[in-house]
Amino acid sequence: MSTEGRIALCPGTYDPVTLGHIDIVERASRLFATVVVAVAEGSTKKQPLFTADERKTMMRTGTTHLGNVEVTGFTGLVTAHAREVGACAIVKGVRTAADFDYEAQMAGFNGRIAPGLETVFLPASPEWAFLSSSGVREAAAWGADISGWVPAHVADALRDRIGRTA
Secondary structure, eight states: OTTTTTTEEEOOOSSSOHHHHHHHHHHHHHHHHHHEEEEESOSSOOOOOHHHHHHHHHHHHHHTTTTTTTEEOOSSSSHHHHHHHTTTTEEEEEEEHHHHHHHHHHHHHHHHHTTTTTEEEEEGGGGTTOOOOOHHHHHHTTOOOOOOTSSSHHHHHHHHOOOOOO
16 A cells, blocks of 8 residues: 555644653654644643643654654644644544544544544554653652653753653
């Protein structure tokens, strides 16, 4: 299968960016000609720890080694942003059965809203299957060493924001 011209969208909150996120983007970058990482700028989730601009910068820094990855922000429906960037697919990483159940439901909604826009699920690599941004934030807040779970620049940002040894 040729990836020529195929664009994938990897949407998420990325608060903060983890090595699990980077792994999914790296793997997607081998499957698609271009991967657009879309950082949610508005969310129904709780107030993020980092601003959208900070999260976009973290992701850009974490993916500089990937020549076919772009980072954008988005508000509103992910399907609208996918269409704006010309994506043929939305890539979602899944860690657990619960993640899959939720993302499969979202794929159904997205397929109804934007027929022809596919959702591609990438299972988390085993070394990152436990990892979540919320878990990283919690561990960092309690002073745990999270340096093996996030890129160094993210650990620094967490240390600065939380004020503990991240």
